[in-house]
Amino acid sequence: MGTESNIKLLDENGLRLDGRNEMELRPIKIETNVLERADGSAFIEWGGNKIIVSVYGPREAYPKHTQDIDKAVIKARYNMAAFSVDERKRPGPDRRSVEISKVISEALSSAVMVEQFPRTQVDVFIEVIQADAGTRIAGLTAASVALAAAGIPMRDMVVGCTAGKIEGKIVLDLSKEEDNFGQADLPMAVLSRSGEVVLVQMDGDLSVEEFNQATDMILDATKRIAQIQRDALVARYSVETQGGE
Amino acid sequence: MAETKQIVFPGEVIEISEIKPRNGVYKNREGKYCSEYFGTVQKGDDYIDVVPFTGHYFPRRGDKVIGKVIEIGPSMWTIDINSPYLNLMHMNDTPWKMSSGDIKKYLGIGEYIYAKVMTLNEIKESWLTIKDVGLRKLEGGHIISVPAPKVPRIIGKGGSMVNLIKEYTDTRIVIGQNGLIWIEGTPENILRATAAIKKIEREAHTTGLTDRMTEYLKGDAKNGN
Numbered sequence: 338m339g340t341e342s343n344i345k346l347l348d349e350n351g352l353r354l355d356g357r358n359e360m361e362l363r364p365i366k367i368e369t370n371v372l373e374r375a376d377g378s379a380f381i382e383w384g385g386n387k388i389i390v391s392v393y394g395p396r397e398a399y400p401k402h403t404q405d406i407d408k409a410v411i412k413a414r415y416n417m418a419a420f421s422v423d424e425r426k427r428p429g430p431d432r433r434s435v436e437i438s439k440v441i442s443e444a445l446s447s448a449v450m451v452e453q454f455p456r457t458q459v460d461v462f463i464e465v466i467q468a469d470a471g472t473r474i475a476g477l478t479a480a481s482v483a484l485a486a487a488g489i490p491m492r493d494m495v496v497g498c499t500a501g502k503i504e505g506k507i508v509l510d511l512s513k514e515e516d517n518f519g520q521a522d523l524p525m526a527v528l529s530r531s532g533e534v535v536l537v538q539m540d541g542d543l544s545v546e547e548f549n550q551a552t553d554m555i556l557d558a559t560k561r562i563a564q565i566q567r568d569a570l571v572a573r574y575s576v577e578t579q580g581g582e
Numbered sequence: 583m584a585e586t587k588q589i590v591f592p593g594e595v596i597e598i599s600e601i602k603p604r605n606g607v608y609k610n611r612e613g614k615y616c617s618e619y620f621g622t623v624q625k626g627d628d629y630i631d632v633v634p635f636t637g638h639y640f641p642r643r644g645d646k647v648i649g650k651v652i653e654i655g656p657s658m659w660t661i662d663i664n665s666p667y668l669n670l671m672h673m674n675d676t677p678w679k680m681s682s683g684d685i686k687k688y689l690g691i692g693e694y695i696y697a698k699v700m701t702l703n704e705i706k707e708s709w710l711t712i713k714d715v716g717l718r719k720l721e722g723g724h725i726i727s728v729p730a731p732k733v734p735r736i737i738g739k740g741g742s743m744v745n746l747i748k749e750y751t752d753t754r755i756v757i758g759q760n761g762l763i764w765i766e767g768t769p770e771n772i773l774r775a776t777a778a779i780k781k782i783e784r785e786a787h788t789t790g791l792t793d794r795m796t797e798y799l800k801g802d803a804k805n806g807n
Contacts, residue, residue, distance in 0.1 A: 338670045348726075364787075376636070376638070377636075393795070394638075394666070394667045395638060396666045397666055397668070399669060406705060432734035448592075450618060451607070453640075453708070455642065455704075455705055455706060456664060456666075456667070456705060456706065457666045466704070485592055485619075485620040486620065486636075487636065487637070488619060488620070488633075488634035488635060488636040488637025488638070488731065489622070489637065490606070490619055490634075491592035491593070491618065491619075492591055492592065492593060492610070492616075493593030494591060494592055494593060494617075506624065523685070527764070528593065529593065530595075530616075531610070531611075541613075567591050570591065570620055571589055574586065574589065574635070574787060
């Protein structure tokens with residue numbers, strides 16, 4: 338990130354390495370209730386990212402000192418499989434995944450109606466099986482679908498997207514090469530209807546104008562992604578009614 | 583295929599016309615009523631509710647539930663009623679006369695009761711009682727479980743749906759608000775009743791279900807025995 342390199346990320350027509358233009362998202366596919374024993378679950382494929390999210394709870398919070406007397410705690414755990422990246426990732430929590438778990442927990446806490454079930458915890462397990470840039474946002478987007486599928490009361494759905502800067506140009510939804518060799522990366526998540534920001538992080542440098550342009554692009558993209566979330570949730574119920582005995 | 587009810591997502595604005603919003607609906611900052619759940623909108627005569635497709639049971643005062651004894655103390659039982667919280671029942675809240683210490687003679691670990699949520703405090707601690715008409719220890723029979731939000735559908739308007747199943751399958755059924763259902767009858771009849779309940783569970787979000795269930799149970803009665 339931020340280092341000068343002679344890798345060309347944009348061709349002469351302004352198209353990116355995978356042939357997308359600057360406003361285009363990678364293909365996104367979400368499936369719900371993929372796990373039998375979870376209260377709610379979702380599988381998301383976002384470009385090369387493959388992530389399974391499972392939700393358990395609300396259940397009594399343990400260890401007991403983590404209980405909050407007047408609200409529920411959301412415990413999200415972001416974990417990357419050792420084989421999810423090019424070079425083997427050493428398994429277990431590290432500085433990066435602890436940070437991502439924290440910001441995802443906080444983003445989800447602002448959507449879930451935590452005050453309705455005091456003293457409990459909601460566990461959200463985000464397992465990255467294959468990583469290809471933008472996993473925190475893909476995981477968060479899928480987590481919100483899994484929470485809705487688990488029947489947990491929420492103010493709104495959480496939906497996220499990234500934008501970044503490559504070769505001096507602001508583009509939407511960075512791929513792995515663009516993330517590694519680009520100049521900036523801006524993951525952001527909002528509540529889908531009200532547009533309130535629940536997560537924003539930035540790696541690299543953007544000017545104020547560039548930042549505003551990037552957030553505008555993200556807000557526009559989240560509307561499209563929110564529709565994919567809703568379609569994924571409904572799909573299960575149109576299938577289910579056709580089932581036999 | 584039957585039509586489905588209106589499906590809503592968390593945060594979706596719900597049109598309120600004259601009828602009051604009740605469960606599963608909250609007021610957002612602009613004063614509009616929004617759904618809390620991914621579920622269906624159910625309009626009654628007086629109230630409008632959003633019913634989630636699935637979810638945990640949360641105890642409410644006065645609910646009649648089915649619970650399993652998981653621990654016995656000197657004078658209290660700990661009951662699991664499928665909610666995130668543990669529930670207690672004191673020996674004085676039973677119809678039996680006993681002294682503390684030998685309460686497990688009356689109700690042992692793993693046994694089921696049909697009880698009422700007597701009290702519930704701010705931090706959701708609750709106490710159960712079986713000291714009321716119809717409440718008892720459940721002996722024999724078979725327990726099945728469904729998601730708690732589907733219970734009203736299985737009971738039907740004024741008990742119409744469950745009476746239908748009882749009538750056609752010749753079983754005794756007790757439904758707890760928490761989604762546990764006790765069925766007693768011959769093994770074949772229990773299986774038939776279970777199949778019927780699972781069908782309701784799958785199709786709870788469609789309209790005209792009572793009529794279809796009548797058809798289903800009629801056909802089932804013919805094929806079965």
